[in-house]
Amino acid sequence: MTNERIRVENVVKLFGDNAATGLALLTSGKGKDEIHDETGAVLGLDNVSFSVNEGEILVVMGLSGSGKSTMLRCINRLIDPTSGSIKVDGTEVTTLNHRDLLEFRRAKFGMVFQHFALFPNRTIAENVEYGLEVQGVSRTERRNRALSAIELVGLKGWDSRYPSQLSGGMQQRAGLARALAVDADILLMDEAFSALDPLIRREMQDELVALQRKMKKTIVFVSHDLDEAIHLGGRIVLMKDGRIVQQGYPEEILTNPQGDYVRRFVENIDVSSVITLGRLALRDPPGLLRSASARDVFPQLGNRKTDIYIVTCDRNMPVGRITRDALAGSSDGAPIDRLMQSGVATAKASDVLKTALPRLASEPGGIAIVDDDGRYVGIVTQAMALRALAGTAGAIDTPDESGDASWTGQFPNSPSTDTATTPSPGSQPTFRM
Ligand SMILES: Nc1ncnc2c1ncn2[C@@H]1O[C@H](COP(=O)(O)OP(=O)(O)OP(=O)(O)O)[C@@H](O)[C@H]1O
Ligand SMILES: [Mg+2]
Secondary structure, three states, X not given: OOOEEEEEEEEEEEEOOOHHHHHHHHHOOOOHHHHHHHHOOEEEEEEEEEEEEOOOEEEEEEXXXXXXXXHHHHHOOOOOOOEEEEEEOOEEHHHOOHHHHHHHHHHHEEEEOOOOOOOOOOOHXXXXXXXXXXXXXXXXHHHHHHHHHHHHOOOOOOOOOOHHHOOHHHHHHHHHHHHHHOOOOEEEEEOOOOOOOHXXXXXXXHHHHHHHHHHOOEEEEEXXXXXXXXXXXXXXXXXXXXXXXXXXXXXXXXXXXXXXXXXHHHOOOOHHHHOEHHHHOEOOOOOEEOOOEHHHHHHHHOOOOOXXXXXXXXXXXXXXXXXXXXXXXXXXXOEHHHOOEEOOOEXXXXXXXHHHHHHHHOOOXXXXXXXXXXXXXXXXXXXXXXXXXXXOOOOOOOOOOOOOOEEEOOOOOOOOHHHOOOOOOOOOOEEEO
C-alpha cells in the first residue's frame, strides 16, 4: 500500500482584498481575467488537486506565473489558500491555528528556495544549525546534526567558512544541508537549483535523488525546466494559469502530451535521451527460473503472448532466453535450461534508451533490463523502443505481442522500487496491455 503524505484537493487561491467575491465569480464559471477586471483579485490557483506519496519526488512544473510557488507555499501555509483542502499526514493544514501551524511546519517541512538566503555573518555550520536553534535544540546536538548534514551534501571541512567564501553551488548545498538538518521528512523546494550553472545543477539533481533514496524523503520540487523534472524522475504536475493541465510520469507526458501547452513543453525533448530503459521496460512477464520445468512455468504465462522469455538463475540474474514455442512444445518436468539459448543481451534500467539502440537493433527478441545489481527487472523490445521514439500514445505500455492482461507499471525512483516485480495495484499508473 502506498503511503500518501500530502493530499491537495480543489485548492483555490485568490490574491487581493476581494478574494471572497472573486471566489463566488470563479464558482459561477468566470475566468482569471474577468475576475481580475471585476474585483481586482488575482487568481493564483484554480481548483488544484494532486497527491504526493511517501518517498516520492513530485515536480510541479509550468511557465512563469503558472502558480507553482503559490502551490508549494500553500502546502506549509506560507500562503493561505482561499478554499480547498490540504492534508499532510492526515492533518488538515488549512484549519490549523497559528501556534499549531508553526509547530507543524517545524516538525514536517524543510524548505529550500532558489535564493538560498544564507546569513552572511554566520559560518556554514551556524547557518545549517539555524532551524535547530529555532527549535531550541541544545548547542552540542545541533552542532552534531549540522555537521552530519554538511557531510551529507559533500561540504565536509567547510563548516567554519562563511557563505562568501563558497561558490554558488556550494552555497546551494549549504541551503540543502540546512533543510536536511532539521530532519523534516518532507522537503519543499522552490527552483532550488535554478541559480546554478548547468553542470553543478545536474550534480545537485543527482545528489538530491541519491539523498532521497537513502533518506526516504518526500519531496515537492518546483521547476520550470522539463529536463530537470525528467532527471529527478518522479511524477510531474504541469501547471498553466493556476490549473493543472496534465500530471503523470515523464514518459506519459512525453509520449502523450495533452493539449498545445504541454506539447510545446515537450517538443524539443529528445525522447531517446531522457526515457530510461527501466521506465520503458515491460515488467511482466517475469523471469523464468532456469531450474523450473516447462510444466510448472507454462501456467504462469497465462495469456501473455510475449514470444521470448528471459531465463534467470536463482539470484534473478538473466542467463538465457527461451521462446514461447519451445516452452509450448515441452510440457515435461525437466529443467527449462536445456531448452534455452544461453546468454542474453542486457542493459541497465538506469541507462537511457539512446545508449541501448545499437544493441536493440541486433536483438529482435528484445533485451533484458537489469537493476544496478544485475537482477532482471523486465524486457524492452524493438517495438516498444520504436513506439517510444515515434512519440505515440501508449508507447510505454506493452509490445504488440502481448495479450490482454493488465499490467501495473513500476518505475525506478518510485517508492515501490524494491518491489518492482510485485506490482501493487493502485499505487502506480496502470496501463492496459
Ligand atoms: N502576493 C501576490 N499578490 C498578487 N498576485 C500574486 C501574488 N503572488 C503571486 N501572484 C500571482 O499569482 C500567479 C502565480 O504566481 P506564482 O508566483 O505562484 O507563479 P510561479 O509559477 O511560481 O512563477 P515563477 O516561475 O515566475 O516563479 C501569478 O499570476 C502571480 O502574479
Ligand atoms: Mg515561483
